[in-house]
Amino acid sequence: MSSLKGLQLIPSVEVEHHKVENYEELESKLEFSPLLYSSLERHLSSNLLNSSRDNKVQFMSDILLGYSPLSERIRTQKQNEYRQRIISNYQPLHSMLYTMKATNFFVPSFIKAISENSVESFRKIICEPYPGVLSFEMLQPRFCEMLLEEVENFEKWVRETKFRIMRPNAMSKFGAVLDDFGLQNMLQKFMEDFILPISRVAFTEVGGSTLDSHHGFVVEYGMDKGVDLGLHVDDAEVTLNVCLGKHFTGGDLFFQGVRCEKHMNTETRPEVKVFFTFFNSLSNYSTHGARATTSGRRTNLLIWCRSSVFREMRKYQTDFSSWCAECKRDEEERMLQKLATLKISAVSSL
Numbered sequence: 001m002s003s004l005k006g007l008q009l010i011p012s013v014e015v016e017h018h019k020v021e022n023y024e025e026l027e028s029k030l031e032f033s034p035l036l037y038s039s040l041e042r043h044l045s046s047n048l049l050n051s052s053r054d055n056k057v058q059f060m061s062d063i064l065l066g067y068s069p070l071s072e073r074i075r076t077q078k079q080n081e082y083r084q085r086i087i088s089n090y091q092p093l094h095s096m097l098y099t100m101k102a103t104n105f106f107v108p109s110f111i112k113a114i115s116e117n118s119v120e121s122f123r124k125i126i127c128e129p130y131p132g133v134l135s136f137e138m139l140q141p142r143f144c145e146m147l148l149e150e151v152e153n154f155e156k157w158v159r160e161t162k163f164r165i166m167r168p169n170a171m172s173k174f175g176a177v178l179d180d181f182g183l184q185n186m187l188q189k190f191m192e193d194f195i196l197p198i199s200r201v202a203f204t205e206v207g208g209s210t211l212d213s214h215h216g217f218v219v220e221y222g223m224d225k226g227v228d229l230g231l232h233v234d235d236a237e238v239t240l241n242v243c244l245g246k247h248f249t250g251g252d253l254f255f256q257g258v259r260c261e262k263h264m265n266t267e268t269r270p271e272v273k274v275f276f277t278f279f280n281s282l283s284n285y286s287t288h289g290a291r292a293t294t295s296g297r298r299t300n301l302l303i304w305c306r307s308s309v310f311r312e313m314r315k316y317q318t319d320f321s322s323w324c325a326e327c328k329r330d331e332e333e334r335m336l337q338k339l340a341t342l343k344i345s346a347v348s349s350l
């Protein structure tokens with residue numbers, strides 16, 4: 001088996017019986033995510049695998065540093081410090097939310113489909129109202145309620161302490177990043193164990209089988225906040241969007257098909273634009289937006305799931321016609337034109 005500088009491409013049999021170290025308790029001292037250390041540990045050669053945790057941390061940090069640009073490291077370090085400042089001061093309301101426990105989170109039909117883990121079991125619970133948009137029942141109403149209360153509790157703490165928080169993204173001025181106040185590890189497990197099994201079979205061509213990081217947040221709409229969201233593509237390969245409540249009208253999402261970067265802002269043909277009122281969805285790269293929430297308050301949970309492997313591969317790709325609807329259309333038009341030219345030259349040569 002290939003072994004390079006103490007690393008093995010394929011984890012050895014020994015790893016199966018090896019208890020992976022807990023790196024989470026070292027989080028504030030680590031330069032990278034504890035999850036990265038846990039994953040990399042599986043590839044250590046036997047002599048390192050059985051050495052001390054400190055030794056392993058040192059060895060793995062040296063390797064990771066070689067692959068990570070300084071700017072990225074500074075950004076991660078700043079983000080860790082920011083999160084640490086929040087976590088050491090914010091008192092969670094529902095501690096249950098911070099540890100993944102399927103029976104507390106999901107409806108029984110969803111747990112059954114995931115544990116059976118087959119295309120047939122997913123088909124039983126999922127419908128596809130628009131190509132690349134999957135809709136299914138997933139979270140228990142009590143879980144949604146508790147998450148809403150937790151977000152309200154966090155926002156109350158932010159107001160009282162005048163803590164300056166970072167908003168979920170450039171588009172949403174209202175909402176909170178769940179990863180920033182302690183839910184990061186739970187949401188990573190959420191993605192790996194409950195989103196990946198579905199996206200692996202449904203969204204293979206856009207990186208759905210190699211999701212490895214996430215950005216988890218809630219967005220809020222209402223008369224006293226923003227009401228709608230313009231057309232965009234998420235900074236994600238696969239997105240989970242769940243409506244947490246409460247009472248509102250409007251707020252439909254609209255979709256305009258899967259597009260590559262080149263076609264992201266091109267004119268939409270009317271037949272591609274589709275509006276939806278729905279509450280749970282998993283979608284791929286599709287361009288989308290949200291219509292105005294016309295009364296009440298709408299809060300949605302978003303998990304943007306990312307694949308570093310897919311992003312790396314995309315850098316070297318020039319043809320996206322296997323998944324970009326507009327590239328596909330361009331290619332079809334080119335083929336038709338070529339055919340027409342061939343016909344003309346065949347006729348004129350008669």
Ligand SMILES: O=C(O)CCC(=O)C(=O)O
Binds near residue numbers: 241
């Ligand atoms: O308003 C919504 O439910 C969608 C939000 C969204 O698309 C996003 O934050 O990326």
Ligand SMILES: [Fe+2]
Binds near residue numbers: 232233234288
């Ligand atoms: Fe979005």
